[in-house]
Amino acid sequence: MVRDIAPRLVGRRLGRARLSHDNVLHGVSRRSLLAGLAGTTVLAMTRRAKNAVIVTDRRRLIIQPGMTGSMLVTERPTDDDLRYGVLRVALDDGRTFIYHDVRRLGTIRWADQAAWERFSAFLGPEPLDPAFTPEALGRALGGSRAAIKKVLMDQRHLAGVGNIYANEALFFAGIDPSKAARRLGPDDHRRLHQHLVRILRAAVDASGSTIRDYRTGTGEPGNFQLKLMVYDREGEPCRRCGTTLAGTHAIDARITVFCHRCQR
Ligand SMILES: [Zn+2]
The missing domain is CATH 1.10.8.50 (Helicase, Ruva Protein; domain 3)
Incomplete structure (x- = not known):
């Protein structure tokens, strides 16, 4: 998912964001997330454990898609995208980033540096890391x-x-x-x-x-x-x-x- 999305997201400036449900949020309020996202630029996108990590010039947007979540960047959102898109963010190239989650089993975090370090330190080593022997x-x-x-x-x-x-x-x-x-x-x-x-x-x-x-x-x-x-x-x-x-x-x-x- 990250491999597919990263080239479409890195370097983009984020515009208006919409959130359909609050129950996917962890450690952040709807208001802080939406206000925080608007106007940021995506610097990188990586993965840690089962989380997609979108690094912006403010904080990290950490999405754990769970069993049913997925992400896409699209020019024309479909009816399903609008119905099941939990988080939709306008991009400066006219496309939209959408986090889908029909059953809303995933989570969204908006972590500053200290929160990110705590989050990552809690997780074990990455099996696909070359240092993993x-x-x-x-x-x-x-x-x-x-x-x-x-x-x-x-x-x-x-x-x-x-x-x-x-x-x-x-x-x-x-x-x-x-x-x-x-x-x-x-x-x-x-x-x-x-x-x-x-x-x-x-x-x-x-x-x-x-x-x-x-x-x-x-x-x-x-x-x-x-x-x-x-x-x-x-x-x-x-x-x-x-x-x-x-x-x-x-x-x-x-x-x-x-x-x-x-x-x-
Ligand atoms: Zn057998």
């Missing part, structure tokens, strides 16, 4: 007694890994999702690191996953080309060994699907 993964998982699946998805330990990718990486690494994180050894860290990075890269290259409502920055549907091995396949045969895949909500209240035989 198997040893760094081992340190990130630390001595947690919690199940590895739960720790992988905890943004304080590791940034940006969602449920699909946690399920898939654990399958490829052959690790039981309920195993305590601290019981993993260097060899587990090496395999898990390899598959996490591979799967996240492939998903980014394919512009996101098959999540419903997902749209790329140009408004196109996501196009996740990876063949899912376990996620969404509970009760179906393992693609590797044929064992019926098991599903549980006991680890972290989200669905975890795994193969008893391949992930011991």
Whole structure:
């Protein structure tokens, strides 16, 4: 999303902003956000964990699109854009930046430097950062007694890994999702690191996953080309060994699907 949007947003001066709902705001009032955005210039757009970070000459607009949010920059907003656009901002080139969120599960922050540093410091390392090694993964998982699946998805330990990718990486690494994180050894860290990075890269290259409502920055549907091995396949045969895949909500209240035989 950031990769698609950044070239259309960086260097633009922001005009009038409109917000349809206040319940997506975190730590900022409607009034401060709308007044703050108007007249700023976008200097850069990056990503941290699952957040798009739009750096302006005043503050950072941090958008966490959640499961259903998406962003686009368009010349002609459609009826849907007007209906579901939570935040709409006029740009000085005549286009409009729109943050869509049908179910409003995402969040919007308007952070000054100190708030940004606190926000970012709270989050774990980035799996796609070149400095992220198997040893760094081992340190990130630390001595947690919690199940590895739960720790992988905890943004304080590791940034940006969602449920699909946690399920898939654990399958490829052959690790039981309920195993305590601290019981993993260097060899587990090496395999898990390899598959996490591979799967996240492939998903980014394919512009996101098959999540419903997902749209790329140009408004196109996501196009996740990876063949899912376990996620969404509970009760179906393992693609590797044929064992019926098991599903549980006991680890972290989200669905975890795994193969008893391949992930011991
Ligand atoms: Zn299997």
